[in-house]
Amino acid sequence: MDSWRPETPGTVEAYFPEVVKETEVFAIKDTDTLRLDRYFIPAAADSLSSPVVVYVFGGGFRFGSRDEQMYTSYFEFLARNGYTVVSTDYRPMLGRISFEKRPSPVEFMDILQGAIDTAVVDLYDATEYIVRQEREWNIDPEKIIISGSSAGAITVLQAEYYRCNGHGLASHLPEGFSYAGVVSFAGAISEKKRLEWQDVPCPIMLFHGNADGIVPFRKAHIPFLGGLWGSESVAQSLDRLDASCWLYEIDNAGHEIASLPMTRNLYDIAGFLSRQVLGARPLSVHTLESVPGAPDVKKNFSALDYIRNNT
Numbered sequence: 001m002d003s004w005r006p007e008t009p010g011t012v013e014a015y016f017p018e019v020v021k022e023t024e025v026f027a028i029k030d031t032d033t034l035r036l037d038r039y040f041i042p043a044a045a046d047s048l049s050s051p052v053v054v055y056v057f058g059g060g061f062r063f064g065s066r067d068e069q070m071y072t073s074y075f076e077f078l079a080r081n082g083y084t085v086v087s088t089d090y091r092p093m094l095g096r097i098s099f100e101k102r103p104s105p106v107e108f109m110d111i112l113q114g115a116i117d118t119a120v121v122d123l124y125d126a127t128e129y130i131v132r133q134e135r136e137w138n139i140d141p142e143k144i145i146i147s148g149s150s151a152g153a154i155t156v157l158q159a160e161y162y163r164c165n166g167h168g169l170a171s172h173l174p175e176g177f178s179y180a181g182v183v184s185f186a187g188a189i190s191e192k193k194r195l196e197w198q199d200v201p202c203p204i205m206l207f208h209g210n211a212d213g214i215v216p217f218r219k220a221h222i223p224f225l226g227g228l229w230g231s232e233s234v235a236q237s238l239d240r241l242d243a244s245c246w247l248y249e250i251d252n253a254g255h256e257i258a259s260l261p262m263t264r265n266l267y268d269i270a271g272f273l274s275r276q277v278l279g280a281r282p283l284s285v286h287t288l289e290s291v292p293g294a295p296d297v298k299k300n301f302s303a304l305d306y307i308r309n310n311t
Helices: 069-080 105-132 151-164 168-172 231-239 266-278 303-309
Strands: 019-029 032-040 049-054 083-088 139-149 181-185 188-191 203-208 219-220 226-230 247-248 284-289
Touching: 019 105, 032 069, 032 105, 049 069, 049 105, 049 151, 049 188, 049 266, 069 083, 069 266, 083 105, 105 139, 105 151, 105 168, 105 188, 105 226, 105 303, 139 151, 139 266, 151 168, 151 181, 151 188, 181 266, 203 231, 203 266, 219 303, 226 231, 231 247, 231 284, 247 266
Parallel strands: 049 083, 049 139, 139 181, 181 203, 203 247, 247 284
Antiparallel strands: 019 032, 032 083, 188 226, 219 226
16 A cells, blocks of 8 residues: 655655745944844745845853854744844943952943943844945845844943933934844843833833843832843833833743744744734733742842842
8 A cells, every 4th residue: 555645746845945044234334243133034035025134143141153053043043934033243341351350249230231222222223224225135134034043132222211201322223224123031120220112112022031131121220220121120110101022021030031932932932923012912911931849049139149240
């Protein structure tokens, strides 16, 4: 008896088509040449215009690379689900500063803010470059989603926060431009006061471990000085606006959540993008993932703890 065969001959590649990677220069700033990698399926690029996911890598604003192997499964999953994926460079400014001694909280916050702002400007410039490729890449400039991990997550959240609040740096974006969504892995927003949004932001998905000692889940804030408002604080600020948000909290997890969701939560991300971003369905979701019977770990970190852990 003959074995069953599909009516249309095919290979594994027919079901998992090859994802092509192309690299382009989007900006030259002093001695820095900034590049981006585009991941796409050629056959899909010839059909309907695709949404775009722009990824910003982590590394504490000191190091990191847009093409680390650990990101590949995330990029290829999205590409095979109809997205053009762009992984972009930015200038990691903290890596260019030598600390002879641990900086004071005031010094550290000033240095960190400068590094965040530099990364945001580079993301804005990458976005402007991507928008200009609308016809050549066959993309939809109204469906550009930004995603990042750790320092990259801080960058994408800060970028949307600045855009919504009319910050001067947002002038680097095309006139009238809005991001379609944000996916953050262990991110935060830098602000001196409680988070306030002048305009309602795009839908935001926030993954974070509630025992993260590197980027705060709640906040690391010093009165009158500022600090980082973590994913829980961001979600609370969005709830006050009735904005679309999904907070995915992992109990007793640390900074490993800056990368783990890119392999184990791919379908959660796809669902968020499909329903809340492309489907424009406003939802407020809070997922708490925990292991029954697991012992509690330290969750209460001071602002000084976070400074020590990052210098």
